[in-house]
Amino acid sequence: MYFVASEYLACRRCKRKVISWSHGLFSQLDIGHRVQFPCILTSKLACDFEVASLMRQRGLGNSSSQIQRKLQERHAEVWMQKTVQYLQDCKGIASAVTSGLILPMPFDPAPAMPPVPKHRWLMQVYAQDVLRRLDEIKATITSHGRILKMDSTKKVARKLAGKSYGTATSATNVGNEHGRVIMSVLTASEGYGLSPMVEGLINRYRMAGVAPPEVLYVDRDFCGNTLLRRMFEEWNNMTIRLDIWHFMRRFAVGCSTDSTAMPLL
Known part of the structure; x- marks a missing residue:
């Protein structure tokens, strides 16, 4: 009391x-x-x-x-x-x-x-x-991170209704190691029109005075001199790798066929 x-x-x-x-x-x-x-x-x-x-x-x-x-x-x-x-x-x-x-x-x-x-x-x-x-x-909420993950999905874009229906087909999200989504953008197609989002992400780190992330996990465009790597050319020390979920999917496709399925691990 x-x-x-x-x-x-x-x-x-x-x-x-x-x-x-x-x-x-x-x-x-x-x-x-x-x-x-x-x-x-x-x-x-x-x-x-x-x-x-x-x-x-x-x-x-x-x-x-x-x-x-x-x-x-x-x-x-x-x-x-x-x-x-x-x-x-x-x-x-x-x-x-x-x-x-x-x-x-x-x-x-x-x-x-x-x-x-x-x-x-x-x-x-x-x-x-x-x-x-x-x-x-x-x-x-506005925290940054040393490890980022960028992934695209079509499920969010399918939920658009009203005048915005059909204006986007893919949603790209960027999250950190704490499980927080720090940036999200809707695009007309997967992997297209991400330059403004990348520029905003780089400016966000620069204005906050935070060191660039060390690793970026993606679901595509991680090998060689891809467009995604060129967009992050300012963060030249950042490593771009394939995330584990998409790696396991590709591993399963390469190790199994229609006649011989891969045994469960």
């Missing part, structure tokens, strides 16, 4: 009261004081950072509803322990009254368990947590 001493700001029209705390005010503090703040405040409730951190790794089995049910169960266990302890203390005092050691005194009933906020409120807290870490998230 947290107690915050602050003034309330009330709207003259709707009479709604809002606590005088916001991300803009919080971000003005230095980093030493910001890390000491233990919770995320909303209009009426506060959420501990330990609960907010559970929302960062959400998946199919870890949704906001699932987290809310876990919090409900945990709060019920703690409330039950506190209630049993309170009733046990009341029993001891009642025994002392019966023995005549102390004067009779009334006992208040055990307090009811406060309701746990719904999953929609948890999503609101998660949005504020993302806003608080926005600079860090941007730095992570």
Whole structure:
């Protein structure tokens, strides 16, 4: 439980009261004081950072509803322990009254368990947590890499609808060793019109002051003085290699025929 001493700001029209705390005010503090703040405040409730951190790794089995049910169960266990302890203390005092050691005194009933906020409120807290870490998230998304992988697919282009339908037949993506897609482009055909993307990728590394990548894995055009190698001529120390997935496909084609299939490894 947290107690915050602050003034309330009330709207003259709707009479709604809002606590005088916001991300803009919080971000003005230095980093030493910001890390000491233990919770995320909303209009009426506060959420501990330990609960907010559970929302960062959400998946199919870890949704906001699932987290809310876990919090409900945990709060019920703690409330039950506190209630049993309170009733046990009341029993001891009642025994002392019966023995005549102390004067009779009334006992208040055990307090009811406060309701746990719904999953929609948890999503609101998660949005504020993302806003608080926005600079860090941007730095992570726009990260570079020492190992890049460039691959083209037609499945993304087939999902285009409306006026953009039929304008592109291939989507080329560039990712790093952390599994993040750092650049993506739609082209009229596979391997065609990639020069602007390559120039933008090189300028991105140059403007960030980051060393060029060491290896680039591709699905084609990796042998000899290909067009792709000439587009990356500024990164002359970068090695271009065939990625393992396409290597295994070509290996399987070369080692198996229609009459003799390659045994499973």
